[in-house]
Amino acid sequence: MTVSSAPGKVYLFGEHAVVYGEPAVPCAIERRATVTVDARADDHIRVQARDLSLDGFTVEYAGDTAERPDVDVPEGLVDAAMGYIDAAVEQARDAADAPDAGFDITVESEIPLGAGLGSSAAVVVAGIDAATRELGVELSKDEIADRAYRAEYDVQDGQASRADTFCSAMGGAVRVEGDDCRRIETPNLPFVVGFDGGAGDTGELVAGVRDLRAEYGFAADTVESIGDIVRAGEERLYDADPDSEPTADLLAELGRLMDFDHGLLEALGVSSRTLDNMVWAAREAGAHGAKLTGAGGGGCIVALDETPETRTALRYTAECRDAFRAELDREGVRVES
Ligand code: MEV
Known part of the structure; x- marks a missing residue:
């Protein structure tokens, strides 16, 4: 075994x-x-x-x-x-x-x-x-x-x-x-996850973006702009000291880029009302930024917050079924026995 x-x-x-x-x-x-x-x-x-x-x-x-x-x-x-x-x-x-x-x-x-x-x-x-x-x-x-x-x-x-x-x-x-x-x-980023209890269909959501991108030049530009957000974010990560706690400036900048990314994903049609409501609840609770994670359509958002405020606020949000802090796992796949 x-x-x-x-x-x-x-x-x-x-x-x-x-x-x-x-x-x-x-x-x-x-x-x-x-x-x-x-x-x-x-x-x-x-x-x-x-x-x-x-x-x-x-x-x-x-x-x-x-x-x-x-x-x-x-x-x-x-x-x-x-x-x-x-x-x-x-x-x-x-x-x-x-x-x-x-x-x-x-x-x-x-x-x-x-x-x-x-x-x-x-x-x-x-x-x-x-x-x-x-x-x-x-x-x-x-x-x-x-x-x-x-x-x-x-x-x-x-x-x-x-x-x-x-x-x-x-x-x-x-x-x-x-x-x-x-x-x-990277430094240990303070992730908070909110889960709406649902799920999205990755195949359908990916196909939706593909069709939009094929039909409209501005949807293709939106996809490229997400790439620009990633390039801006990774520059900030490369400048950070991985052995120290993340600085307030780093968290603020990453959060702003996460918000931007969520807006573009929303424009591409892969968010949902429950994901948007959880994103807003996290922002209003003081998170540095928040966005959907993964294919979208339902499921989880991720926010950046080193305090317990976002998690608490999410737990009191009607659309949120569970909220938890998610530590970075540095190990990957491992054999247990
Ligand atoms: C799904 O977790 C992430 C997508 O970008 C699909 C993929 O990368 O294979 C939507």
């Missing part, structure tokens, strides 16, 4: 635009998906998944039978989650040159499903690590990131960047621009 875990992430800047070759800066957070893999004597796959939302629910299936969770997630999202697990298994079989390997797989996740915190990437990264180790093969973090990207790419019909999977495999803050992926050293 092998157990591996990998972190979720928030986007400081750059989601959606990263799909079109602009840079993005996602940051891994200390909320993990843990995948337990047991090799089987036959070639069957049996999956048990638990706690795929912050509330927690159970989905158990073997073969095609799935018991639906009673939570507010779009139709098909659980199937999509199982699609990611299947894709991870295919990558592990390929990496270990064991096309007929069968597994019993258990997924336990602290990351809400489809809510912008990189749940699918974390499951795929941890799943590939655990399944390959179970077959006696140890992959580098770079290879896990690459294989996890290919798994996401297949499940999302070619509409995926390397951002989520690279960030989950490596941990820390990362910078992704096309195939160029690297870690960047």
